[in-house]
Amino acid sequence: MSVRLVKAPIEIAFSELETDKEAYLREYQQLSESDEDPINQWLKLARAKGDTSDTDPVLLNLMVELYRKVDNLEKFLKNEEPKRVSLTHEVAIESIGFEHFKLSEAVLQEGVEYYGRVAMPVHPKRDVGIFFTALDSSLAKITKMHERDEREWSAYLTARERVLIREAKEGRE
Template identity: 70%
Template sequence: MNKPRLVPAPIAIVFSEADLNKDAYEREYQQLSESDDDPISQWLKLAKARGETAESDPVLLNLMVELHRKIDALEMFLKNETPKRLSLTNEAHIRAIGFEHFELEEPMLQEGKEYYGRISMPVHPKRDIGVFFKALSPNLAQIVRMHERDEKEWAAYLTARERILIRESKEKKQ
């Protein structure tokens, strides 16, 4: 197998073997894809569907929604509430990513096994994405399933990381 092209990216992941609790992992995976389904997002989707946001500035609207989410998160923090997430057995740092692969800093995977994980994406808005992946080696994983919206964010983050590396290499040459 050819080693995929990977770009350095400091991301965190928590994961477990998919066979440990496949139904619960599948349920959380689906919930994470619908993480926008908080009350403000539901309202926004309905307003967009009815055409009520046609004359609104989309950037301003998104910022207002994110501000509302931050207030909700602050309220949850003050009430000592946490989002319900499954407890996963392993925590690791991702060293590098590709469009369909990622590489862990430490060898923690068993080749051929399938895993479920949550990756903390360092994008705005910050959120976790659910992913099923298969170990190709103790460090290298191939993404098996990721939601379409998450794939777009993953690809955008990868592209941004590549741009940063290109800019840094140009600066070193000068």
């Protein structure tokens, strides 16, 4: 089986799905689009009502991000951390594809299902919950990911491809 992968410097924390399937499903749902922070809920409601029609969308998004940063600073100062389930492994992802990824270490068991949390290096930075099955000791196939996360994963993959193409062109010149 041929899988096209692109080098990508991201991290994943994961555990076997059978370890605590219910807790992993709950966290997966919390990380989803439906359980977003209050500012996003407010923004969606304001957009639905048409209250943002006279506002510059880029400026509005920047203001929302500033609000999030202030909110995160406040949480940091109060020593509040987001509640995340404990995962047994933390490994670097070497390369990614649209439906696959390859770990830098051979720590998977072929055929075993896993739940993982990826810290996506996109704007805004956030954790993405994924379910995957090991195809071999380091290659995995993503079996479940939220729709918005799939779009961001694909956009990140495309951006990485562009960077690598640009670097290859610069190397030839």
